Amino acid sequence: MDYVIVKWLHILSSTFLFGTGIGSAFYLLFASISRDVRAIAVVTRTVVLADWLFTTTTAILQPLTGFYLIRLAGFPVSSTWIRWSVILYALALACWLPVVWLQIRMRALAREAVERNAPLSMTYWRYFWTWVALGIPAFFAFVMVFYLMVAKPA
Template identity: 35%
Template sequence: MTYLFLKYLHIIAAIFLFGFGMGSYLYLIAASRTANPQVIAHVARMVVRFDAWITTPAGFIQIITGYLLTRLMGLPLTTEWVLTSLVIFLCVGSLWLPVLVLQTRMQRMALAAADSGMMLGEAYRAVYRKWFWMGVAGFSGMFVIVLMMVMKMTPWQFMGMLG
């Protein structure tokens, strides 16, 4: 029963982590494409809040439940797919704080532009580009982690099965 409950929490946390993260990412991309500082400021403020209040705690729940599940299953953390997923998770996680900082900076820049009646310039676009590509890297890693969780193997082991 404990195993099933932890597995349920692990899956729900993955859904929140991936779902809210991807939703926030796509909303801020859409808002940025309007080039309207008021829209961008409003959406960025919500994105920062959701990422801080929902997505970040879901990441911690993932770590805790994942660790407890490996203990219950008697799986060493050095099992290749477990270790690989942990390394990728830590890499994705290392992007998280910079992403939050960039999102906050984007929100402040948009708010300042809206308050002054100005348009957003190259400085905003430069921050946006960094944020965008960090998101691409982070979500690519998350897709690979989900593959490993489902298949219980590394991507190269999976590709070897196909060949």
């Protein structure tokens, strides 16, 4: 029973982690492309909140439940699929950590632009394109982790 509960928590938290990431990226991307400063200010504020509530908690829960499942199932930690899952997860987190900082800064810049009734600064756009560039490898890393978790190739 312990295994089923932990596996359920692992799958559920991965769904929240990936879903929040995809949803946040979608809304922030399209709000930014619209160049509507007020919309961008609202969306960046919401994306930062979603990251703290969902992404942070599930990013911590994933390795905890994952390594516990490895132990419960008796998989060798040296398995290729586990090693690659850990490497890809670390890559995704390495991309996500600067993204958190970028989103916080983008939120502040958007709020300032709304208060001044001005367009977004070039700094916002530099942060935005860096955010996009970091999101692409993180997305593909998570897709590959999902594949490895399901297929468990030798």
